[in-house]
Amino acid sequence: MVKQAGGTVGHWFPRTDYNVQIISRAKNVVLAKSQIEQVYSELKNKFGLLLPEVIVDEVFPEVQTYQVSPVEVPGYIGADETHLEMWSLNLIITTD
DSSP states (O other): OOOOOOSOOOOSSOOEEEEEEEEEEESSHHHHHHHHHHHHHHHTTEESOEEOOEESSSEEOOEEOSEEEESSOOEEEEEOTTOOEEEEEEEEEEEO
């Protein structure tokens, strides 16, 4: 039997999922792609990582993760207003 259901997925333990976008920018599209692929290979499907404190408009403290999962492989998103080539990576970072 197949049923259609709505709502959010229930989890077996208390957790929080964060959707995070990482953007690589460089004057050269090949360099921007190389940078985002390095980040992708370091983070994809990792468990138990301790992510360091980051400042992006505000301070995000270091966090212990349960899992880091890519939403998709990195993708080219064009050039910004200063003509830097951009690649994007979206991740789901799961914490407690």
